[in-house]
Amino acid sequence: MASNEELQTDPTALTLYKDDIEFKKEIPKDLNIDCSICLAVILDSPSQASCCGQHFCGPCIGKVNACPQCRAVGDKFKVFKDTDFERRVGSLEVYCLMNWDSDDSCDWSGELRHLQRHLDDSCPYVEVPCPNHGCNKSGLLRCDLKEHVKKYCPMRPYKCRHCDFRDTHKFVTEIHYDICPLFPVCCPLNCSKGKTFPRNEIEDHIKRDCPLQPVECTYSWLGCEEKPARRDLNRHCSKQHKYILSDVCKELCHESQKMADGLNANETHLEHYKTEQGRVDEKVSQLEKKVTLLEQQLKTNEKSHNERTRHLEQAVTEMNRELQQKIRALDRERANLQSSCNKLELVLLVMFIVLVILVLVIVLSNVFLLLIIVVACFIYYYHKDLIFLLILLHIYNS
Ligand SMILES: [Zn+2]
Ligand SMILES: [Zn+2]
Ligand SMILES: [Zn+2]
Ligand SMILES: [Zn+2]
Ligand SMILES: [Zn+2]
Ligand SMILES: [Zn+2]
Ligand SMILES: [Zn+2]
Incomplete structure (x- = not known):
C-alpha cells in the first residue's frame, strides 16, 4: 500500500x-x-x-x-x-x-x-498517419497503409517511366511529365492516329518526315509560291507543273546559246591577250639583258674603286711616316739650339761680372762715373742690350 x-x-x-x-x-x-x-x-x-x-x-x-x-x-x-x-x-x-x-x-x-x-x-482498423513526408491522407486504416504507401500515396518515391528522373509520384506525374524530353506525345498535326514520338524528337519529325507538314514546292525557284502538304508534293508537281520541263528545256537552250556566244567573244579576247603577252615577254627579256649588263658594269666599277682606295691608303701611310721623321729631326735641332743658348748665357754672365768689377774700380775715383755706370746698369738690366752698354763705354773712353 x-x-x-x-x-x-x-x-x-x-x-x-x-x-x-x-x-x-x-x-x-x-x-x-x-x-x-x-x-x-x-x-x-x-x-x-x-x-x-x-x-x-x-x-x-x-x-x-x-x-x-x-x-x-x-x-x-x-x-x-x-x-x-x-x-x-x-x-x-x-x-x-x-x-x-x-x-x-x-x-x-x-x-x-x-x-x-x-x-x-496491431488493430488493422485503427486510423494511422502515412509515413511519407507531405502526405496528409486522413481516414487511413492500418490494414490499408501498406497498399497506400506502395500504390496510391501521392508522396511515394517514384521514377519517371520514360527517363531516369526521380521524385515523388505527385511531382513526376503532375510537373515532370509536362517537360520530360522522352515523354511520348502525338504529332501536333495529328498525322498518324495513336502513334507517339518522344517529346525531343517531335521537332525533327515535323521538319523531316511529317506527311501533313506544308513544304515548299520543288519549283519554288521558278516562282511557285504554293505550299502543299509533304505527302501531296508529287501530285502537286505533276499536276501544276506538267509542262514545266519543256519550258525549262527551252529556257536552257536559250541560255546555252547565250553562253556559246559569250564563249566566242571570250576566245577573241583570249587571242588578243596572247599577242599582247608575246610583246610583253619580249620587252621583259630585253630588260633582263640590260639588267645583266648593268650588273657587270657595277662589278667592274667596284673593283677599280677598291684599287684606288688601296693606293690612297698606302700614300697616306707613307706621308705619315715622313712626317714622323721630320718631327724627330726638328726635335733634335731644338735641343741643339737650347744647349747653345745656355752657353751664350754663361758667357754673358762672366762678362757682366768682369764689368761690375771694372766699374767698382772706376767708381772709387769718380762719382760722376759711378752715376753713369748706375744708369748704364739700369738700362742693361731692363733692356739687356749689350751693344748699348758698349757704346756708352766707348763714349766714356773717348
Ligand atoms: Zn478518474
Ligand atoms: Zn470516502
Ligand atoms: Zn482491433
Ligand atoms: Zn501517403
Ligand atoms: Zn522523364
Ligand atoms: Zn506528323
Ligand atoms: Zn508548285
Whole structure:
C-alpha cells in the first residue's frame, strides 16, 4: 500500500468509458469500475480511499484534498494503491473497440489490460498517419497503409517511366511529365492516329518526315509560291507543273546559246591577250639583258674603286711616316739650339761680372762715373742690350 503522494501517473494511459466497451461477460456486481471524478474506467493506478472504500484513478484522487464520495478530510481521508482491484479490472474479457459486427471489422478479443497495446500496435482498423513526408491522407486504416504507401500515396518515391528522373509520384506525374524530353506525345498535326514520338524528337519529325507538314514546292525557284502538304508534293508537281520541263528545256537552250556566244567573244579576247603577252615577254627579256649588263658594269666599277682606295691608303701611310721623321729631326735641332743658348748665357754672365768689377774700380775715383755706370746698369738690366752698354763705354773712353 502507498500514500496518495507516491501514486504515479501514466501519461500513455487510455481513457476508456464503460459504455464504449463491449464486455464478453457481465461485470460482477461488487466491482464498480467507473472513476467518479473523470467518469472513465479505472485503469491508471487504481487507488482506494480509506474513508469509504471507494476506488478512483490514481492521478484523479491525487489532485483532491477531500473524498469526493463521502467528503471526509484530514486523517480519515487516506489513499492506497489497490493492486487486487487493478488485477480484477485488467482481466475483464472485452472485444476490440473496432468490432462493429461485420466482416469489415476487428475480431480481436482479450483482457482489458491488453486492449491499449492491441489498438496501438496491431488493430488493422485503427486510423494511422502515412509515413511519407507531405502526405496528409486522413481516414487511413492500418490494414490499408501498406497498399497506400506502395500504390496510391501521392508522396511515394517514384521514377519517371520514360527517363531516369526521380521524385515523388505527385511531382513526376503532375510537373515532370509536362517537360520530360522522352515523354511520348502525338504529332501536333495529328498525322498518324495513336502513334507517339518522344517529346525531343517531335521537332525533327515535323521538319523531316511529317506527311501533313506544308513544304515548299520543288519549283519554288521558278516562282511557285504554293505550299502543299509533304505527302501531296508529287501530285502537286505533276499536276501544276506538267509542262514545266519543256519550258525549262527551252529556257536552257536559250541560255546555252547565250553562253556559246559569250564563249566566242571570250576566245577573241583570249587571242588578243596572247599577242599582247608575246610583246610583253619580249620587252621583259630585253630588260633582263640590260639588267645583266648593268650588273657587270657595277662589278667592274667596284673593283677599280677598291684599287684606288688601296693606293690612297698606302700614300697616306707613307706621308705619315715622313712626317714622323721630320718631327724627330726638328726635335733634335731644338735641343741643339737650347744647349747653345745656355752657353751664350754663361758667357754673358762672366762678362757682366768682369764689368761690375771694372766699374767698382772706376767708381772709387769718380762719382760722376759711378752715376753713369748706375744708369748704364739700369738700362742693361731692363733692356739687356749689350751693344748699348758698349757704346756708352766707348763714349766714356773717348
Ligand atoms: Zn478518474
Ligand atoms: Zn470516502
Ligand atoms: Zn482491433
Ligand atoms: Zn501517403
Ligand atoms: Zn522523364
Ligand atoms: Zn506528323
Ligand atoms: Zn508548285
